[in-house]
Amino acid sequence: MTIHGDHPFLPPESERSPVRRLRGRLPSPVGLWTTVYDGKRAGLTVSSMLVADGEPGSVIGLIDPDSDLWETLRQARTAVVSLLGEGHQQLADAFGYVAPAPGGPFRMIDWTDTAWGPAPVGVSAWAGCTLVSTDPPEAGWALQVQLEIVHVELTPDETPTLVHRRGRYFTL
Structure with missing residues (x-):
């Protein structure tokens, strides 16, 4: 077994989509979308998302249509959107299907x-x-999924927010 310093399935930079490379240069919050239906839990790390204020507020995210999350969310019609923080990198990678x-x-x-x-x-x-x-x-490549915010839980803002940029995690 070989451990790679880079992502083993990532194409060379010259073969990547310029639009995806542009998006990758934008710092994005690392969110975790989770849901449950009929006892089956599903989740996905989502960094292509935004929160829109209003009555009601909304969360809009780009979700892989083939993901377990989308299949389960369509049935459940409810979800929890969490903001990950410092120390959640492994969790983000696991729910992003890039780490065991x-x-x-x-x-x-x-x-x-x-x-x-x-x-x-x-x-x-x-x-x-x-x-x-x-x-x-x-x-x-994705579905533009919109969720209506029904309830918000906030703790004191002492934990740095996890941010993703160009394939790496940072905290703000």
Whole structure:
């Protein structure tokens, strides 16, 4: 077995999409979207997302249409959107399917069951949300999924927020 310093499946920079390379230069918050339906939990690390204030507030994210999260979210119609912080890099990689998680990523930390799905214990913020449409528009390779924010939990803002830029994690 060989351990690589770079991502083993990443194409050379010259073969990558220029649009994806542009997006990669933007610092993005690292969110974790989780849901549960009929006892089956699903989650996905999402860094292509934004939060829109309003009545109601919304979270909009780009979600892989082939992901377990999307399949389960379409059925559950509820989700928890959490902001990951310092120390959550391995969790983000496990839910992003780029790192191993023996027993599955839900075994890596403790969770609180909520009306919207599992919320990770120890995050600085999470929102309980409902799915706006089970037929969202496509946006490039992804679905542009919109969630309506129903409930927000915030802790004192002392934990640095995890940010993703050009394939690396940083904290703000």
